[in-house]
Amino acid sequence: MTKRKTPMLDELEKGKWPSFISDMKQEAEAREKTSVDLQTPKECVDDLLGLLELTYVDKVVHWKHGGIVGVFGYGGGVIGRYCDRPDEFPGVRDFHTMRVNQPSSKFYSTEYLRQICELWERRGSGLTNMHGSTGDIILLGTTTPQLEEVFWELTDNLDQDLGGSGSNLRTPSCCIGKARCEFACYDTQAICTDFTMEYQDELHRPAFPYKFKFKFDGCPNGCVASIARSDMSIIGTWRDDIRIDQEAVKAYVGGELKPNGGAHSGRDWGAFDIQKEVVDLCPTGCMGWDGSKLNIDNKECTRCMHCINVMPRALRIGEDTGASILFGAKAPILEGAQMSTLTVPFMKIEEPYEELKDLVEKVWDYWSEEGKNRERLGELMQREGFQKFLEVCELDADPRMIQEPRSNPYIFWKEEDVEGGWDRDIKAFRKKHQK
């Protein structure tokens, strides 16, 4: 039983979907009963429920703005938070979250998770987010004095560091990739860890104009949504041919294999029709099916993944794999949301990733130099233009980088583009052209 009545929240215990309210209540109860030497208010979950109930009544949030707290030497990893009704809810007077850098693609041993639980029960609210939108383990709510304690225990005992916040590199994240996916064009987990380690300083100490995010998708399906959510999106692809097993194609056509790995089995969509479902939906029209052989004109394929998704047992990604590198995605603040823009159509992704790191550093140097305070890379790209960005990246312009050429003729020619430069003599001109 919770300390206060929470009639509104109780409504959220109904229904089949897991109830976070029920879970919070069970935690509140556990804290009530526990023999653990809690370092944070025993009633914090109870008070959080109370505060939330009040918010459900008021319909206006009851947290104060920000709060600058953190751990010594780091400029990120902690989000400060204070309640605006500490009188009534002292258990959540200070209720800061800590962002803990998750392991690549979020596999865990129970041993490790239990250590986290033990730590957070004792030194935090016992509530978490598994995981935050960026990918971190979010330890949801502790008091100011506990921040250093938790940090010490994490690093010294759990061999575990914090993730990013503030004008830092943010915690990189990746899709499951080669660990369990046949479509992975490069090892997302390996590079995600490598980059996280390489750029620890950037992750922990704010030196950028604003936040910066890496995300690693193993293929164009985009399971970690990098194209929408990262300043630099690394998306697997290949440059040779899709591998075809014609026998397996026939097995799909014959109905022996389920299209799309059975993803549509909840409805009767009729017999699989390779022409309608694959060939006709190919966005480039580069496929053909003559009744017994599937043909792909790979030169025209844009590797959209559709045919492979539909027939994973018959079609496989190519063998000369790597990634496309895109830059500039972000949420709407300020200039509107952006997706990342294709900048390097293809790069091999192999340890020690030197080419990619070179590129990262060129981009950071540029952004650090030219970016205004709180200007995301994508906004800088828009402000200074993509041509400028290519210069920074030391890349040649390529039609693959654009959807279509400019339709306005407003080209910013440079003086060196024009034979003889821009110097002109009005006197000479007036000799030929009277006023």
Next chain:
Amino acid sequence: MTKRKTPMLDELEKGKWPSFISDMKQEAEAREKTSVDLQTPKECVDDLLGLLELTYVDKVVHWKHGGIVGVFGYGGGVIGRYCDRPDEFPGVRDFHTMRVNQPSSKFYSTEYLRQICELWERRGSGLTNMHGSTGDIILLGTTTPQLEEVFWELTDNLDQDLGGSGSNLRTPSCCIGKARCEFACYDTQAICTDFTMEYQDELHRPAFPYKFKFKFDGCPNGCVASIARSDMSIIGTWRDDIRIDQEAVKAYVGGELKPNGGAHSGRDWGAFDIQKEVVDLCPTGCMGWDGSKLNIDNKECTRCMHCINVMPRALRIGEDTGASILFGAKAPILEGAQMSTLTVPFMKIEEPYEELKDLVEKVWDYWSEEGKNRERLGELMQREGFQKFLEVCELDADPRMIQEPRSNPYIFWKEEDVEGGWDRDIKAFRKKHQK
């Protein structure tokens, strides 16, 4: 023979396409020989050729900037022009063009054309543009004193007025429409003439922030390019069903009728394939062909004209015809080129066109009030937003007006949208939310 050597221009007498140089030379010669009492320099065409030859050498134009000339009481219809080498080419020292308002869709009697020729031989250069890009008859080059003379003769003798220039309504123009086209959804010629007469004052006396153009296309084929070139584009359409003659469809399929009226007969494209060439190309996929009957789901048709263009003997536009009204097209200066934006999906277009004129006047009032100097309507629409424009037009928002809904959430809510308005009391707020 021209007075001067024009070796570069002579190169443009070669080749099969009609040579404007040859024509100018023939006119220069005719002026040389004529018995007409020329009121403008006899050698003006000769000098024009000389000036042009010089320009071909210099690669920089030899006309001076502008020149404010005109006819009394009008603010448009004349483009002043002075040569920057009057010493060498006195015949084109002043060489103003006059814009003569063409008849709707540019049918002429030879009698009328001869009158124009007679006038322009005597009082101008004898050179014209048939026609200018806006649609006017362009009388190309005369001297300042002749402007009033030409105007007097045009109006008094030829019953013919000037067209527009400057910050005026510009000369309206239209496609051939019902005069010779089976696709015309309304009478483009009639309304073009009616609007031109109705708005004579706006056409001749600059009272707008900038130029304003009407163009009338009889159907979505757009033969007068109104969607690209007019601040207000009136484009014919219909709202009932495409009329189908199934026998004629079969005749097309059987090869008895030539698809697209024979427009592709210069190459062997193989036998007509109604499925591939019509049904599959229909942008909405709303057609079906079962081997003997053509079916159109008219509700889903967007009246793109393709099927009708391909089979004009089998398919006809609907009978409940009218037009879509679009606003805002313009060339790139300043904010980039614009096409017109669909504003009234459908309006009946019938004399006396009151509904449309009401709309025109609302738009003009708004633009005259809010438009900055040299701001085209399309730019104002962009600056103040399409919602504002709809308010001005007294129209309700409709998804037909847009390609897609906004993707950013930056809605400018108004105070009246919010229950209780915007007034808030910080004291009351602080009672619930401590600082």
Next chain:
Amino acid sequence: MGYDPKDPLKDRITDIGPKDYKEFLPSVIKENYGKWLYHEILEPGVLMHVSETGAKVYTVRVGGCRLMSVTHIREICEISDKHCDGYLRFTTRNNVEFMVDDEAKLKPLMDDLEGREFAGGSKKFPRGGTGAGLTNIVHTQGWIHCHTPAIDASGVVKAVMDELYDDFQDMRFPAQVRISLACCLNMCGAVHCSDIAILGIHRMPPMLDHEHLDNMCEIPLAIAACPTGAIKPATVNGKKSVAVKNEKCMFCGNCYTMCPSMPLADEEGSGVALLVGGKISNRISQPKFSKVVVPFIPNEPPRWPSTVEAIKKILYAYVDDAKKYERLGDWAERIGWERFFEKTELPFTGHLIDDYRFAYTTWRQSTQFKF
């Protein structure tokens, strides 16, 4: 041992990064890393991946709240220890995946998961979220922790998922449907590219706490923060403060991010907007942004019925009408947005017409439309 506040730098370890993912891989994963050949969805929430070595891994995916207590995590650990050798993972959409290397282990695992319920009666581990169906709603903090939310997060998600529960456990949709929620325009998450996005928005200009503003905020930063230039310096009752030109405000909240004395949230002003038709994948069509189709729904705690209703309308209109493999946005584009509003029975209002930077590119420059 332990942190010593008197000597904070003692034994201090920094910059060690995350745990090495290799320590956490179950052995079937480790052994077949990079060798997977294909997969199959055996039933909703159950995946089988087959390796070129012949090995198979069976994954059971269960939904859940990402807001989890340690008690709940411990229960997950207990299940994993019992069935999965002590490993598990979380997906990019906050589902939990239990993996076994033998089909025989599947049934006991599934049965175990199925039986578990919270005290309030809700399921602890609903199986599903795979294939052409609905998966978990990615979301943000809401009223649980953030300072700028216009709406709650977890509560809205719970209300929506309860109503769509069956579709989490089914694969009857034309394609996958990704619903996301962000509680303010900062949009912590990929909601700008979701099939359906639930977005918290404000509709009142910032309230000005003139008395404290100069103390609490860097006034020049607050002024600079406004993308529309709505904020000007002002002196109020003798104190330095700011003035906001309300007509120029588009309620982005950026000023509040920079200045605590300019809160936007309000009982009437704040609520929900719905965006639809975005996607991330490059499959068939290119990634695209979600579009605003419902500009505002009031906050209706605890169960946001109007929001839930609107989402159902959209979702089921799509499910009934779209073609196989067609994502929601592709469907809307194929039928045309005029039909979208007709089929979903949503009203179209001027608020949905873009008036921001690229507005012109979203207007219709064509006569192609459907009556």
Next chain:
Amino acid sequence: MGYDPKDPLKDRITDIGPKDYKEFLPSVIKENYGKWLYHEILEPGVLMHVSETGAKVYTVRVGGCRLMSVTHIREICEISDKHCDGYLRFTTRNNVEFMVDDEAKLKPLMDDLEGREFAGGSKKFPRGGTGAGLTNIVHTQGWIHCHTPAIDASGVVKAVMDELYDDFQDMRFPAQVRISLACCLNMCGAVHCSDIAILGIHRMPPMLDHEHLDNMCEIPLAIAACPTGAIKPATVNGKKSVAVKNEKCMFCGNCYTMCPSMPLADEEGSGVALLVGGKISNRISQPKFSKVVVPFIPNEPPRWPSTVEAIKKILYAYVDDAKKYERLGDWAERIGWERFFEKTELPFTGHLIDDYRFAYTTWRQSTQFKF
């Protein structure tokens, strides 16, 4: 009678508008106005329209320069009087149309037209310009009359049309091809929506005639005219004038429009850009803008060989590769712009990447591309 400069208002008639089009309609047109049932292109340049009354009108379309002398117009009148009862018309692309109401009158008319040549040897009345082929190039004044041109108009058109002459008289293209020319960025004509647009551009910032600038121009208007804010007031040799920040100049010429003392045209600086893929019609695809694919070609009077060559490359790559009914822009979009540059053998340079207002919307936010 006649204008009297001493009494300019005597007999003054104003606001009478154009001639009534009805006076100019040939009788077959007048009688069948609004009754046309269908048409057929009998051969290139020859149309037959059939009315529901059974009447037919045969149209012979001939190309020509819109720059016409009265001598030439009189020749046109003579032909019309001979064959067409004294009526004729001009099309929206400056072609001339002779109409007869009886098939028997067609042959004599065509023979008559065909025989006529200018002294220099060029055809006076090339028949063609219909159907899926090339029609006349819509163009502007160029060096013949305007003050801002970067290139000539009529000369470039002549050079291009000479080379493409056969295609004016043929209908072997996948769809109609509209070429247009505008001699400066003011773009007098629909060149921004043409299959191929020839555009005069400047590449030098305005030259400043400081000595006369203050006399000739309203300095504030000149400053306000610049869309990029490149112009600032300045004092030069004691005179009021302006200074231009050259790096901010995009050579739009708007300052020159407002101020004669800021000319841009230059022998090296000015030249041709080519844009492609625009269209007007709503047929199948929506109207669209042309895109810049060749940023600059020097002015090469008298016959602009490099410009002609580039146009031929583009045009014939399209003609060889496109599908029936596919406009040039639709083709480029179908094959992808990366292929367009490959097939046309045009170099792709950074100049072609948009950096103006909507730039972002033209970049590629996808991994879909062709190697």
